[in-house]
Amino acid sequence: xxxxxxxxxxxxxxxxxxxxxxxxxxxxxxxxxxxxxxxxxxxxxxxxxxxxxxxxxxxxxxxxxxxxxxxxxxxxxxxxx
Numbered sequence: 001x002x003x004x005x006x007x008x009x010x011x012x013x014x015x016x017x018x019x020x021x022x023x024x025x026x027x028x029x030x031x032x033x034x035x036x037x038x039x040x041x042x043x044x045x046x047x048x049x050x051x052x053x054x055x056x057x058x059x060x061x062x063x064x065x066x067x068x069x070x071x072x073x074x075x076x077x078x079x080x081x
Contacts, residue, residue, distance in 0.1 A: 016022065039046065050056045
């Protein structure tokens, strides 16, 4: 993709977002916060399901496949947008 095509793509997506057709940022942050809570509150259930379905144990998941903490990649409350 050329720079001009990329710039046009970004511009179209920004205009679409600003049109109000998408969910507000606050809604998205709320969804991510709820997801973080669910992953933290039900971590043992997720590990059990992964073992049952894929035979992946906790050590292998935490060392090789999962981020070092369940909140990795999710916004911190009060962070810059």
